[in-house]
Amino acid sequence: MSIPNLTAFGFDADYQAIFDTAYRYARDELYDLGKRMDDEDWFPEAEFRQLAAQGLLGVTVPAEYGGAGLDVLAQCLIAEAVAYWNHSLAAGMLASDNLCLHNLVRNADEDQKRRYLPGFCDGSLIGALGMTEPGAGSDALGSMATTARRDGDSYVLNGRKLFITNGPVADVLLVYAKTDVAKRQHGISAFIVEKTFPGFSVAQKLDKMGWRGSPTGELVFDDCRVPVANRVGEENRGNVVMMSGLDIERVIAAFFHIGLAQRALDLALDYATQRKQFGRAIGDFQLIQGMLSDMYTELEAARALTYQVGREIMDLPEGEGGRGAVHKRSAAAFLAAGRMCMRVLDRAVQIHGGMGFMRETEVNRLYRSGKVGEIAAGSNEIRQVIIAGELLKGAAG
Numbered sequence: 001m002s003i004p005n006l007t008a009f010g011f012d013a014d015y016q017a018i019f020d021t022a023y024r025y026a027r028d029e030l031y032d033l034g035k036r037m038d039d040e041d042w043f044p045e046a047e048f049r050q051l052a053a054q055g056l057l058g059v060t061v062p063a064e065y066g067g068a069g070l071d072v073l074a075q076c077l078i079a080e081a082v083a084y085w086n087h088s089l090a091a092g093m094l095a096s097d098n099l100c101l102h103n104l105v106r107n108a109d110e111d112q113k114r115r116y117l118p119g120f121c122d123g124s125l126i127g128a129l130g131m132t133e134p135g136a137g138s139d140a141l142g143s144m145a146t147t148a149r150r151d152g153d154s155y156v157l158n159g160r161k162l163f164i165t166n167g168p169v170a171d172v173l174l175v176y177a178k179t180d181v182a183k184r185q186h187g188i189s190a191f192i193v194e195k196t197f198p199g200f201s202v203a204q205k206l207d208k209m210g211w212r213g214s215p216t217g218e219l220v221f222d223d224c225r226v227p228v229a230n231r232v233g234e235e236n237r238g239n240v241v242m243m244s245g246l247d248i249e250r251v252i253a254a255f256f257h258i259g260l261a262q263r264a265l266d267l268a269l270d271y272a273t274q275r276k277q278f279g280r281a282i283g284d285f286q287l288i289q290g291m292l293s294d295m296y297t298e299l300e301a302a303r304a305l306t307y308q309v310g311r312e313i314m315d316l317p318e319g320e321g322g323r324g325a326v327h328k329r330s331a332a333a334f335l336a337a338g339r340m341c342m343r344v345l346d347r348a349v350q351i352h353g354g355m356g357f358m359r360e361t362e363v364n365r366l367y368r369s370g371k372v373g374e375i376a377a378g379s380n381e382i383r384q385v386i387i388a389g390e391l392l393k394g395a396a397g
């Protein structure tokens, strides 16, 4: 694929330059890592330093803390470009740079920013976000069982977190825990946990069908002591941090799946022109052409919505999100992009025939990874619940 012309979508030259930098670096340096990452579930940790050196990490961090001071739309475009060439590494970047770091940029106090942000920007710190638990997935807030009890200058955390991207390798984790169980979702606080804090451990690295090479783990907090100075935001206001962060996460995840789907379409186009049956390239057959045209059309429709919502969230004020138009539209963008990606991947494998079913092929790797786009960061059904909830509120009001 040639580099897409983002100015045709109304983005200015600065965004195009950011996309181009990420795209070229990912093509030249990250693409070749993908197969080993998948085969061996290998995480190329040293890449974070290289990504930082290229200016691809910490882009939303203000310059005074070592970042580029750009908006979240720049981070979205980097996610799309990197996901095109190496989606597993893009997943690790997304968890560190957006789910953890960008939430700190938006919600941490001055002291916390000075202590943590520079390390993320130079690639010496890898981050993760710990929300999901064994008993708290879609109902992450209401069913959360991890607790944080105040004890002098510390909180004492007890509980488990499950399916945490970067969990096994993260230096710094943004973790949610209940500080007031009786208040349910209104009794949650957010904490910065360092991997060296006593009582923190990684129970296991999980074995996944896709996103291999992006380490996902189960984490344990066993009387884990966290200084009060590491609470992010006010006590019992963690839901505000979480919900606005989730809206942004869904939009960046939509960009990620645009990149993944574009890669699948390009692989299918290549195969359709090279593979010959009945004496002709299979791309000459109208049934194959029908699949290619549907893939393109659905991808472009999801891209248009995703890019538009990307523009809408780029200046989301601190503490905003988790309700209203941004909540509905970020869920809609990810619902459209996640579903589209899986449909595009299904047809891409179909066009590859038996080769598409072989684990060694790139299209097979993409197919196995695409499914998570319909599950994580709020499943398709939760996105539908959000959209319908906001629509009905609007209809009633």
Ligand SMILES: Cc1cc2nc3c(=O)[nH]c(=O)nc-3n(C[C@H](O)[C@H](O)[C@H](O)COP(=O)(O)OP(=O)(O)OC[C@H]3O[C@@H](n4cnc5c(N)ncnc54)[C@H](O)[C@@H]3O)c2cc1C
Pocket (backbone or CB within 6 Å): 095, 099, 128, 129, 130, 131, 132, 136, 137, 138, 139, 162, 163, 164, 165, 166, 208, 211, 216, 372, 375, 376, 377, 378, 379, 380, 381, 382, 385
């Ligand atoms: C690879 C991967 C990486 C992840 N990374 C992270 C991470 O970094 N940090 C983190 O905190 N979490 C992470 N997650 C967790 C992810 O966000 C959850 O898996 C997701 O929210 C769904 O929760 P669950 O798996 O417990 O499914 P469940 O909530 O048990 O849902 C099971 C099924 O029931 C459906 N369902 C549930 N409630 C409703 C409802 N009200 N109406 C209709 N259907 C419903 C769901 O849509 C789903 O189909 C990751 C997950 C994966 C697979």
